[in-house]
Amino acid sequence: MWVWGIGVAVYFVAVTYRTSLGVAGIDATERFGINASALSSFSILQLLVYAGMQMPVGLLVDRWGTKRILLLGVLLFTAGQFGFAFSGSYAMALASRALLGCGDAMTFIAVLRLGTRWFPARRGPVVAQIAALIGMAGNLVTTLVLARILDTFGWTPTFAGSAAGGLVILLFVVFFLKDHPEGHEPPAHQHGAQGGAGFIRRQITEAWREPGTRAGMWTHFVCQFPGMVFLLLWGLPFLVEAQGLDRGTAGELLTLVVVSNMVCGLVYGQVIARHHAARTPLVVGTVVATAAVWATTLAWPGRAPMALLIVLCVVLGACGPGSMIGFDFSRPANTPERQGTASGIVNMGGFTASMTTLFAIGVLLDATGDNYRIAFASVFVLQAVGLVQFARLRARAVRREQERTVASRVEAVHVPV
Helix, strand or coil: CHHHHHHHHHHHHHHHHHCHHHHCHHHHHHHHCCCHHHHHHHHHHHHHHHHHHHHHHHHHHHHHCHHHHHHHHHHHHHHHHHHHHCCCCHHHHHHHHHHHHHHHCCCHHHHHHHHHHHCCHHHHHHHHHHHHHHHHHHHHHHHHHHHHHHHHHCHHHHHHHHHHHHHHHHHHHHHHCCCCCCCCCCCCCCHHHHCHHHHHHHHHHHHHHCHHHHHHHHHHHHHHHHHHHHHHHHHHHHHHHHCCCCHHHHHHHHHHHHHHHHHHHHHHHHHHHHCHHHHHHHHHHHHHHHHHHHHHHHHCCCCCCHHHHHHHHHHHCCHHHHHHHHHHHHHHHCCHHHHHHHHHHHHHHHHHHHHHHHHHHHHHHHHHCCCHHHHHCHHHHHHHHHHHHHHHHHHHHHHHHHHHHHHHHHHHHCCCC
């Protein structure tokens, strides 16, 4: 349990660094003299690196284990946060966020793999949701602590001070993290038969062939990005510039998104662990509720009332837990030896959608003179695409799961003559 806790602590720190720009967007435009499109480039590049690394990281986790991947991840995202703290130019800041994204990309898949090694399969949904919940607590640190430190001490002390947390967690990874419990070593790879390009092709092909993997990817795609985009970059400017709130009140609403995420994560995990069939209603319900509240907020004449903004933030909090259901589709569809690869494919979904939406909002804001209603309407396009793809693959994924369940029961009761 405590070993898994170290892995989750790495993810906690990574999320803190990932979301730190969310409370510093306005400061970044002033520090580097950039417009909305250039500001969105920070998060787009960070997510582009993150999404692009998911497949390689999944393969490396399957091949090298979690400790080495998490160790490399900590080194990279800590260096990226330090670099961002001392960036004096837009180019240097971009490079630092790319480095941070590369390290961040190595954390969550490794933590999911660590959970499968240290906990029984039946606890998978709850363990995954708890890992995501603790990660979201890093976002809570960003909105509650980092925002206030930034207002008080300024750019460099805030980001450099936060980067010190990476050095502390690095020591725990080096001295205490283990890939698996004693006596439960995974089977060693046969480097001749399974190594090199053949191993990579086989892992990717077999994982992608499973409808559960693809259904999981589109689940992650359609659920995660509205909340991610809001927290990662555009929530604070939207609340301050479009809704006329002061930064303190806007920060409290961002905190509400994080708290809602944590509560929903616990609820979703428990529900799915007890009622596996609840996955689809939770996914569809999350997407429909998000679209409905977004549409109401954007269509409201003038500034939206505080009650509606509170509802919006509560609903956006369900996006993260909803996206985690994607792993509950891919996990039973893949063998333990390719869980990392499958998780990497799933994890690409939401971050690809987030990257696309971040870019679209930035471009539309510049093109329309900061019209947030038009810019944020891009959310609905990606929701429609993702929901259609999920609906197309869900039935096939569930059918394959049922076939596997029947086959495993037959094998369990078969007694050779």
